[in-house]
Amino acid sequence: xxxxxxxxxxxxxxxxxxxxxxxxxxxxxxxxxxxxxxxxxxxxxxxxxxxxxxxxxxxxxxxxxxxxxxxxxxxxxxxxxxxxxxxxxxxxxxxxxxxxxxxxxxxxxxxxxxxxxxxxxxxxxxxxxxxxxxxxxxxxxxxxxxxxxxxxxxxxxxxxxxxxxxxxxxxxxxxxxxxxxxxxxxxxxxxxxxxxxxxxxxxxxxxxxxxxxxxxxxxxxxxxxxxxxxxxxxxxxxxxxxxxxxxxxxxxxxxxxxxxxxxxxxxxxxxxxxxxxxxxxxxxxxxxxxxxxxxxxxxxxxxxxxxxxxxxxxxxxxxxxxxxxxxxxxxxxxxxxxxxxxxxxxxxxxxxxxxxxxxxxxxxxxxxxxxxxxxxxxxxxxxxxxxxxxxxxxxxxxxxxxxxxxxxxxxxxxxxxxxxxxxxxxxxxxxxxxxxxx
Amino acid sequence: xxxxxxxxxxxxxxxxxxxxxxxxxxxxxxxxxxxxxxxxxxxxxxxxxxxxxxxxxxxxxxxxxxxxxxxxxxxxxxxxxxxxxxxxxxxxxxxxxxxxxxxxxxxxxxxxxxxxxxxxxxxxxxxxxxxxxxxxxxxxxxxxxxxxxxxxxxxxxxxxxxxxxxxxxxxxxxxxxxxxxxxxxxxxxxxxxxxxxxxxxxxxxxxxxxxxxxxxxxxxxxxxxxxxxxxxxxxxxxxxxxxxxxxxxxxxxxxxxxxxxxxxxxxxxxxxxxxxxxxxxxxxxxxxxxxxxxxxxxxxxxxxxxxxxxxxxxxxxxxxxxxxxxxxxxxxxxxxxxxxxxxxxxxxxxxxxxxxxxxxxxxxxxxxxx
Numbered sequence: 001x002x003x004x005x006x007x008x009x010x011x012x013x014x015x016x017x018x019x020x021x022x023x024x025x026x027x028x029x030x031x032x033x034x035x036x037x038x039x040x041x042x043x044x045x046x047x048x049x050x051x052x053x054x055x056x057x058x059x060x061x062x063x064x065x066x067x068x069x070x071x072x073x074x075x076x077x078x079x080x081x082x083x084x085x086x087x088x089x090x091x092x093x094x095x096x097x098x099x100x101x102x103x104x105x106x107x108x109x110x111x112x113x114x115x116x117x118x119x120x121x122x123x124x125x126x127x128x129x130x131x132x133x134x135x136x137x138x139x140x141x142x143x144x145x146x147x148x149x150x151x152x153x154x155x156x157x158x159x160x161x162x163x164x165x166x167x168x169x170x171x172x173x174x175x176x177x178x179x180x181x182x183x184x185x186x187x188x189x190x191x192x193x194x195x196x197x198x199x200x201x202x203x204x205x206x207x208x209x210x211x212x213x214x215x216x217x218x219x220x221x222x223x224x225x226x227x228x229x230x231x232x233x234x235x236x237x238x239x240x241x242x243x244x245x246x247x248x249x250x251x252x253x254x255x256x257x258x259x260x261x262x263x264x265x266x267x268x269x270x271x272x273x274x275x276x277x278x279x280x281x282x283x284x285x286x287x288x289x290x291x292x293x294x295x296x297x298x299x300x301x302x303x304x305x306x307x308x309x310x311x312x313x314x315x316x317x318x319x320x321x322x323x324x325x326x327x328x329x330x331x332x333x334x335x336x337x338x339x340x341x342x343x344x345x346x347x348x349x350x351x352x353x354x355x356x357x358x359x360x361x362x363x364x365x366x367x368x369x370x371x372x373x374x375x376x377x378x379x380x381x382x383x384x385x386x387x388x389x390x391x392x393x394x395x396x397x398x399x400x401x402x403x404x405x406x407x408x409x410x411x412x413x414x415x416x417x418x419x420x421x422x423x424x425x426x427x428x429x430x431x432x433x434x435x436x437x438x
Numbered sequence: 439x440x441x442x443x444x445x446x447x448x449x450x451x452x453x454x455x456x457x458x459x460x461x462x463x464x465x466x467x468x469x470x471x472x473x474x475x476x477x478x479x480x481x482x483x484x485x486x487x488x489x490x491x492x493x494x495x496x497x498x499x500x501x502x503x504x505x506x507x508x509x510x511x512x513x514x515x516x517x518x519x520x521x522x523x524x525x526x527x528x529x530x531x532x533x534x535x536x537x538x539x540x541x542x543x544x545x546x547x548x549x550x551x552x553x554x555x556x557x558x559x560x561x562x563x564x565x566x567x568x569x570x571x572x573x574x575x576x577x578x579x580x581x582x583x584x585x586x587x588x589x590x591x592x593x594x595x596x597x598x599x600x601x602x603x604x605x606x607x608x609x610x611x612x613x614x615x616x617x618x619x620x621x622x623x624x625x626x627x628x629x630x631x632x633x634x635x636x637x638x639x640x641x642x643x644x645x646x647x648x649x650x651x652x653x654x655x656x657x658x659x660x661x662x663x664x665x666x667x668x669x670x671x672x673x674x675x676x677x678x679x680x681x682x683x684x685x686x687x688x689x690x691x692x693x694x695x696x697x698x699x700x701x702x703x704x705x706x707x708x709x710x711x712x713x714x715x716x717x718x719x720x721x722x723x724x725x726x727x728x729x730x731x732x733x734x735x736x737x738x739x740x741x742x743x744x745x746x747x748x749x750x751x752x753x754x755x756x757x758x759x760x761x762x763x764x765x766x767x768x769x770x771x772x773x774x775x776x777x778x779x780x781x782x783x784x785x786x787x788x789x790x791x792x793x794x795x796x797x798x799x800x801x802x803x804x805x806x807x808x
Contacts, residue, residue: 006589014578222573226638229539229567230590420541433503 003231004239011214011243016250025251029258052135055081055127056098056110060088061118068146069113073138081111088114095126102127111139120147190357190385197353197381199255200311204376205346207248208318209339214240215326215415216335224419233416241319248315306393307380313400314376317407318346324411327418328426338425349374353381360385370396372403410435491553492517492646492677493538498547500533500701507533508544509701515679515694517552520672522692522709523681524787526795530701531681532570535650539567551646563592566644570651570681572635574623580611580634581619584641591642598641605637629660636667647671649680653687665691685788695787699795709787716785716793721763723770724752724779732773742766745793752779754789 015021053073059066066083073081086094091112098110109127117123123143129135145166152162218224218236227236321342329335352374356365360382369378369388375396382388417434418426426434493515500508508530515521523531536542538549540556549556556562574583581602588598606612606619611633618626626634632655639647649668653661668678668691682688688695689709696706705712725733737743737755742765745756757763763782770777785793 002592003590006586010578010582010586014575014582217575220573221576222569222571223575225541225569225571226567226573226587227590228541229565229569230562230587232540420536430503 004235004242007227007231007236007239008243008246011240012246015210015244015247021247021251025254028251028255029262033262052108052129052132052138053081054108056101056107057081057083058091058094058098058110058112059083059085060091060094060112060114062088063118063150065113065118065146065150068149069111069142072142072145072149082107099126111143113143117143117147118150120151193360193381193385194353194357195259196307196384197357197377198350199252200314200377200380201346201350201353203248203252203311204314204318205343207244207315208322208342208346210244210247211241211319212322212326212335212339213332214244215323215419216329216332219327219419220331228419233419234412237320237323237412237415241316241323244319245312245315252311303383306383309397310376310380310400313397313404316404317372317376317400318342320404320407320411321345324414324418327411327415328421328431330422330425334425345373346377349377353377357381357385366392370399372399375400490517491515492519492551493521493679494550494553495534495538496548498534498537498544498549500530500537500542501545507701508537508698510547511698511701511703512547513696513703513706515677517677518672518675519677519693520668520691521677521679522688522695523679523698524683524685524688524695524791525681525698525704526683529698531698532650533701534698535567535648535679535681538648539565560592563642564645566591566639566642566647568635568639568647568649568652570654572632572655574631574634574638576624577622579620579622580626581606583623584634584638587638588641591644593642601641601643602637605641609633609637611637629657632656632660636664640667640671644676646677646679649678651682652680653682653684685786685791689787697791697794704794705790712787712790713784716790718763718782719757720783720785720789721755721757721766722749722752722779722781722783723755723777726776726778729775730773733770733775736766736769736773736775739769742769747789747792754783754785756785756789756793 057066057069066085070081070083084094084098091114095110095112098107101107102109107127108129109125112124112126114123125136125139148166149159149162152165153159157165218227224236231239322339325339325342326335329338349368352364352368356362356368356378359365365378365382368374369382370392379388379393379396383393413435414431491514493513495514496512498508498511499506511530511534523534525531533542537544538551538556540562551561552564554561575586578586581599584602584605585595585598588601589595593601602619603612606617611618611630618630623631623634639649647668652664656664665687668680671678680691692709694706694708695712697704707715729737737746737753740758742758742761743755744758747754747756755766757766767780770780
């Protein structure tokens with residue numbers, strides 16, 4: 001037991017102390033931030049670009065529509081568009097002048113308001129920023145509001161009344177209905193589900209290969225022989241897998257904890273800051289990004305235990321296979337080729353992450369989450385997306401446990417023989433012979 | 439070639455008193471430490487020690503897919519002996535050693551260490567092992583590697599640290615100027631890495647030390663240091679078994695040897711016994727000038743000479759069964775040989791080895807694994 005602990009401690013400490021580990025562990029949350037918070041911020045980024053008010057409004061309506069548009073745009077920076085009031089016949093001349101101004105970059109663009117605008121049909125905008133959605137959205141909103149206000153005024157409603165009447169800000173609160181009952185909007189849980197799947201995939205691949213490299217290192221430096229003259233190879237293998245697994249759990253723990261912290265503290269702060277920086281016009285989008293965070297699925301203790309269980313079983317399964325591969329090769333370059341079948345199992349699982357995430361109720365999703373090699377990735381993802389029937393979880397866990405037992409049995413035998421074999425890589429037939437050595 | 443360089447050691451096994459170890463020459467550069475010990479005086483009744491075996495291998499066989507590495511091997515190593523396992527490459531030496539250490543399991547037979555089965559818990563903690571192919575964790579600090587190796591042998595951490603400190607100082611891996619203990623293994627020179635490996639082998643103060651081809655890859659200074667260490671271990675009552683195919687080393691160091699070829703034991707016993715059994719059968723002959731054809735005919739007469747080993751300055755002849763040295767001398771003179779030397783000699787282990795194993799054994803055994 002003391003020897004097993006010595007091996008676990010060595011595997012753990014030697015890895016946790018490396019620069020690589022520290023960097024990767026610290027960079028993880030930054031990646032999380034980049035993967036989750038930034039898209040949310042991009043979605044909500046409806047603030048118009050700088051200088052979008054630097055336009056000329058050519059008002060040929062004969063009414064004061066242009067002034068009303070400027071009022072409706074209410075740029076918080078205080079910049080105001082220039083307004084030229086002209087007769088309908090002067091549009092062509094004014095437009096060519098404005099075009100020149102845009103060309104020599106003294107103006108961002110120009111907006112032409114005419115009788116068709118007054119009748120509520122169209123307005124024309126020409127400028128450099130026509131592909132900037134928020135700018136165009138803002139302009140459209142302002143023109144619509146101005147036209148609406150003018151019509152209301154024609155009906156004899158006072159200006160102050162108009163303001164309060166047109167100020168409407170509806171936020172759609174979405175509730176997803178599932179067999180579990182009512183839940184908040186699916187956007188947040190979809191993000192979490194994908195995150196869980198990719199995190200599991202990355203960690204399984206990363207730490208499976210760490211086990212592979214560790215076995216090869218001991219074999220090529222010939223330390224293995226000294227070690228197994230003191231402990232049984234099974235103990236060495238177990239200690240290695242547990243020690244490296246501890247490293248994985250440490251890293252995963254730091255990642256998850258800091259992600260949750262970012263989700264709880266930093267993200268709302270960002271949203272708040274964004275909200276205060278923006279005018280009331282973007283209140284809607286701010287609320288939208290806040291809603292995404294609010295709809296993050298609440299992780300019950302049961303779900304967390306289940307996720308951990310799937311991770312542990314998946315890790316044991318893949319690290320055993322990687323260890324077996326590592327013991328049969330003589331160098332890292334040889335290992336890349338030899339480990340391909342194992343890596344394929346993981347990659348196939350990764351390929352199906354998206355289809356399963358999009359249709360977590362489908363037969364494909366059920367099957368993929370019950371096959372032992374893809375279950376450690378698929379089942380946790382489905383569990384964070386929807387409520388998976390208990391029997392499916394049970395079948396999945398049972399299958400994975402069986403697969404783990406088989407993987408341990410298989411790799412312990414291969415490992416014991418392979419560790420002392422140098423030279424030619426064994427053929428499949430030779431591997432079967434190794435399995436029969438007691 | 440020196441025949442019995444350390445008669446005291448041989449006598450110790452034979453039951454006579456053991457003299458203090460030979461004086462060490464003081465080499466400053468690489469000096470294996472002499473641990474504190476009082477010279478062990480083996481009592482006259484040391485026959486009882488002979489009966490107490492450090493290693494007892496009985497009828498062990500190990501088969502691989504393509505070949506049989508060890509075939510029905512039995513050997514006994516008395517406690518406190520320096521034991522040589524001799525054989526050509528591929529004879530089964532490494533397989534035998536790995537079976538003793540329970541690294542591989544024999545297909546047949548039994549192995550006991552200090553009277554207990556070698557698979558019993560704690561038994562292997564009393565064994566120190568230096569494999570033929572040496573290696574350490576390259577990226578680990580020297581001190582951490584040693585501590586790890588000690589813990590694998592059941593030495594508690596604090597105790598291990600004390601011992602490491604002592605050994606590092608003795609091996610001049612820690613000097614006032616430089617402490618190599620904090621360096622990573624791959625920052626050390628090859629010679630220093632070998633020292634670290636030796637420390638790792640001996641750190642848990644094993645009662646049985648197993649060295650597989652310990653002299654391969656050593657420079658003369660480290661080789662001498664290793665020999666000194668073996669002598670010191672013996673003086674402290676430890677058992678040392680090492681494999682080699684270099685007969686000179688075995689002849690100088692070993693109390694007893696076992697020669698194996700093709701996985702089978704060819705002969706074993708105390709070195710002096712082995713030599714005595716072959717004494718009187720070997721004659722060293724040297725001629726003035728090249729021998730004439732008549733003399734050569736005599737030398738090639740199978741009724742007189744069983745084997746001939748040309749040592750350049752003289753010929754070492756193995757007398758055929760039934761032939762006497764007098765008869766040979768008479769024949770040579772009759773043939774007109776101009777003799778410079780004709781001497782009955784004790785055979786070297788080397789010639790015994792060649793006689794017993796022969797060229798066929800060396801070639802047939804070339805299969806890769808020792």
